[in-house]
Amino acid sequence: xxxxxxxxxxxxxxxCLIAALALIGLCLLLFTGRGSSKGSVVQVAVDGEVVLxxxxxxxxxxxxxxxxxxxxxxxxxVSIVDADCPDRLCVRQGWIDGKGQSIVCLPNRVIVTVVGxxxxxxxxx
Amino acid sequence: METRKxxxxxxxxxxxxVLSYVESLFPAFIAVPGVRIGLANIAIVFAxxxxxxxxxxxxxxxxxxxxxxxxGSVLSLAYSLAGSILSLCVMAFLKRFFxxxxxxxxxxxxxxxxxxxxxxxxxxxxxxxYYLPVLILSGVAxxxxxxxxxxxxxxxxxxxxxxx
Numbered sequence: 001x002x003x004x005x006x007x008x009x010x011x012x013x014x015x016c017l018i019a020a021l022a023l024i025g026l027c028l029l030l031f032t033g034r035g036s037s038k039g040s041v042v043q044v045a046v047d048g049e050v051v052l053x054x055x056x057x058x059x060x061x062x063x064x065x066x067x068x069x070x071x072x073x074x075x076x077x078v079s080i081v082d083a084d085c086p087d088r089l090c091v092r093q094g095w096i097d098g099k100g101q102s103i104v105c106l107p108n109r110v111i112v113t114v115v116g117x118x119x120x121x122x123x124x125x
Numbered sequence: 126m127e128t129r130k131x132x133x134x135x136x137x138x139x140x141x142x143v144l145s146y147v148e149s150l151f152p153a154f155i156a157v158p159g160v161r162i163g164l165a166n167i168a169i170v171f172a173x174x175x176x177x178x179x180x181x182x183x184x185x186x187x188x189x190x191x192x193x194x195x196x197g198s199v200l201s202l203a204y205s206l207a208g209s210i211l212s213l214c215v216m217a218f219l220k221r222f223f224x225x226x227x228x229x230x231x232x233x234x235x236x237x238x239x240x241x242x243x244x245x246x247x248x249x250x251x252x253x254x255y256y257l258p259v260l261i262l263s264g265v266a267x268x269x270x271x272x273x274x275x276x277x278x279x280x281x282x283x284x285x286x287x288x289x
Contacts, residue, residue, distance in 0.1 A: 005225070005226065005273050005276040005277060005280070006224055006226060006276075007224045007225075009224075010222070010223050010224040010227070011224065013222065013223055013224075013227070014223050014224045014226060014227035015227075017219075017223055017227045017230065017231065018226070018227055018230045018265065018268075018269065021230060021231070021234050021261065021264075021265050022262065022265045024261060025258050025259075025261035025262035025264075025265060026258075026262070028257060028258035028261065029258035029259070029262065031258075032255065032257075032258060045248075045250060045252070047248070047249070048248050048249025048250050049249075087153065087158070089153060089156045089157065089158050090156075092153075092156035093156045093157070094156075100255065101255065102252040102253070102255045102256075104158060104244075104248075104252065104253055104255075104256070106158045106159075106200070106204075106244060106248075107198070107200070109200075109247070109248055111248060111250055111252045111253075113252050
């Protein structure tokens, strides 16, 4: 007869590998989530080049990349509110405000990243 | 034997194409680019186990190129090609030491890693690495589902006749 879904020969190794990969994913998730203190500046990059840098404190709506994506800053948070890409995953990602958080629109190659900006505070002794 | 193999490759390419099309009809569950079940990988894992690495690679590349031409774009071709080739190499290597489900999980994770790497290169940024944890976890989840389905299909179909 053929094999089962899990072969007994490799069962322990299989579970170890799957658990290890899941654990790496979970650790990275916790690690990157913890450092998400609020950012102060939002950077918009198109094709890897920063085209817009706005403070999160200034509410407003911005059209980038020739109008392909519309970015809105409101109440200290930023979101892509409109896009012409087919999947519109960037719009569905909602609002972000944490330092290092990003919204990526792969089809339009637009990246919105929240950065610190008040770096001087890190050097207070 | 060669003709039979060729026919089987053709059938599996067609199956993989149908599966990617069916998957493209579902909306994404999570709003992160690259999170997919990867139904077509059932056909790829099946090919890897019943035909071999070269045949699986051929099916995978033909599937990715045709899908990109029909439903995608040039950019999506670059992402998927990197993902599927990396994932297939990892799976072919691990196949000797691990069972089907674990191989499929490693394939799912490496598929997503390959895509992230190419996206970082194309977009010239590391911001996409922000999605890394989610993509690793989704790769594990998708890999388990695909692995179990593929193992069942291999078990049912891989009789003496399938092995040359």
